[in-house]
Amino acid sequence: MSKMNRREFIKIAGISTAALSGVLPSLPLIGEPTRPNLPMDLAVVRNGQPAAMVRKAVEMLGGMSKFVKKGQTVVVKPNIGWDRVPEQAATTNPEVVAEVVRMCKEAGASKVMVFDNTCNQARRCYTRSQIQKKAKEAGADVSFMYKQKFQKVRIPDGIELKTWEIYTDALKADVLINVPIAKHHSLSRVTLGMKNLMGLIGGNRGKIHNHFNVKITDLNTIIKPQLTILDAVRILLRNGPQGGNLKDVNEMNTIVAGADIVAVDAFGATLFGLLPDQLGFLKEAYSRGLGEMNLDKLKIKKVSLS
Amino acid sequence: MERLRRISQILFLIFFLYLFFHATYPYEGGIPAEIFLQMSPLVAVVTMIATRVFVVSLLLGLIVLALSFFLGRYFCGWMCPLGTSIDLMDRLLGRIRRSDRRKVQKFRPWKFSVLLVILVAAIFSFQFVWFFDPIVIMTRVTTTSLYPxxxxxxxxxxxxxxxxxxxxxxxxxxxxxxxxxxxxxxxxFFQQSVIFGLIFIAILLLNRFAKRFWCRYLCPLGALFGFVSKFRLTRGISIDEKICTKCGRCQIACKMDAINDDLNSYNPIECVECMSCIEVCPEGAISYKMNFRLGSEKTDVSRRRFIWSTATGLLTLGLVKTSFPDKVSQGNVVRPPGALPENEFLDRCVRCQECVKICSTTGKALQPAFLESGWEGIWTPIVNARHGYCEYNCNLCGQVCPSGAIHPLELEAKQTLKMGLAHFDRNRCIPWYKNEDCLVCEEHCPLPDKAIKFDVREVKAQDGTMRVVKFPYVDESLCIGCGICVTKCPVEGPGGIFLTNAQEQRWGEDESSGEGYLENF
Known part of the structure; x- marks a missing residue:
């Protein structure tokens, strides 16, 4: 074999890199399509300390070991989107996030990662939401997202979104736990679990807003958290998703947990006095078989801690 | 002694870099990040002349200058980060054949010309120091080019x-x-980064012709120190005529070509107290001791040169001031929150990019301008709202401004100060031209009561169907012009919403009471 000179090497390396980058990974489904057998669909806990409510809700579903097995890697995805403090209810309650991380660790997770693709500058959001500090204390790896870690992924069941950039760490993790906060949102009326997953994608995210219901459902066909824990300790009633005014915040002291993201969101709607079928994205997701939105078909158990 | 000088140079370079990284969110106390810039007496003198205001924060520069009466151009040799960079470049270049020192020596008075041009312009209230001040050059190039x-x-x-x-x-x-x-x-990413980088490289490459070419022949700050050194009260370097064998090694070693041709005296206007001569003297004839002795050297500034420099200063100022004011681009210029009224702002701003640096760690709104606000506003900070926005919870730019061109505002004051105003372009905004929902702008609007509001109306879309659409509009009474709606608008190119400086407020100061207030324009 003749020796390869430098020019040839660069040429071949270039061609092979280009060829490789043209091949999109096909459907590395995030999350597990088959759900574990749970004693109920939704666990709703009220009137307690944030951490205690989260723990109770997960225990009612059968405990974290139903979702996280020993040695698994877990991504906990809170909403860290905004440069706001917890009292303003624009970001997930840091105590809630920390408690989820702690329970994952107790269940034997080898690594718990916490991150979000923020709307305001990431360091500001991570700091002021207190999530970075509290999650780190609970044992999570909290890092700012890397542009190198987004990869374009095909969305086979996507109607409008055929491909999109998704974060590799989320794709690779064994378990994805979605920890949204319940907030008002002018476009979708409320933002709950399904919209929270926008924090795992890159690209021109504003484009998701155009034909939002279809596109957010497309995204939810490929990113499927095993567990969704809705933080409704404080909810934002108006001027969401950032708020800023404490008069728009309502102390709800509620945590909703379930494996079915559509069911969690359907219950979440009622916290705002809405019916699930008033929300376009829920109807879209339900009609495409992503989950159950009819509350009367769900087994819901409610507990008050005081 | 030479080793001590090198250590000092490295320490001040590290200090410079420390301050550079210190100008980062979260910016909490400690040493003010802008202090190195305030140490430059040229910035202090020119800003005060141009604005006719005694700027207290620039007092430090005057102290640094006053020390020159005793220590000569110590700043150039021991502290200046640009000087240190040039020395480091020198080491990289190693032994190269440089131009004959007699050939380049004729450039010596140029630095005084540069200084004169700047001072003359300043007297006519045109601040031109920003192009030449070495600390400004270093801060600027580190921010926009070296760090990225x-x-x-x-x-x-x-x-x-x-x-x-x-x-x-x-x-x-x-x-x-x-x-x-x-x-x-x-x-x-910064506008103009290539130009700033090239200027810096050019300054370093001038070393090809002579060591410290910039410091010897061009730097106006060096000229200012040199001018003061002319009247210095003490001498440091002293050559013992009895021991000196006139071997000339000191003259070859001298970075500044400050050893006179008689080989036993030196020119304190040029000398930067680097101590190299002491180190190379084989006889040990050169030493450093404080002697009280008045100076008598000439500054090589002829009357002809003085007249030419003054004329150049006036011409530059005149040309810039009479350049065409482009109303369209000027209307799009949004200044950082707390900026002084435009004329005062231009006189004060030294284009150091300190505000741009700290902004790049939060909202990334600020960029060095090119000609957006005319020739006079070149390299001043402007908001490029498609690239970044002014973070609602941030007021850091005013805190790091060395010359007070941006007034430091309390966060509450900043959150209600109008930098400008957002306007929808209905030909480009998705709900308006396409009759489909979007509202990304409204989602990102940080005002607690939302400066972007929307009407919900049923319309007949282009395909003939009837639809209910949310049509956004700007509430002018609430909008502060932070520009996040412009940054986040998903429409490619100019976007469906844009920013102008309509309704902008600047920080004015009451001349009699000295109290600040917001001026509406």
Missing amino acids: LAAFFIDGMMDVLLQIGIFQDPLFSLYDFLREIVLPLEPL
């Missing part, structure tokens, strides 16, 4: 390592650590 470049290469190296695919976890841990201390979270 370093981050780019580190990023690229990490990319390669990560593609090889081994040691991923420790690599990302290292990366996380670097991000905590020095690296930016995202790649940085």
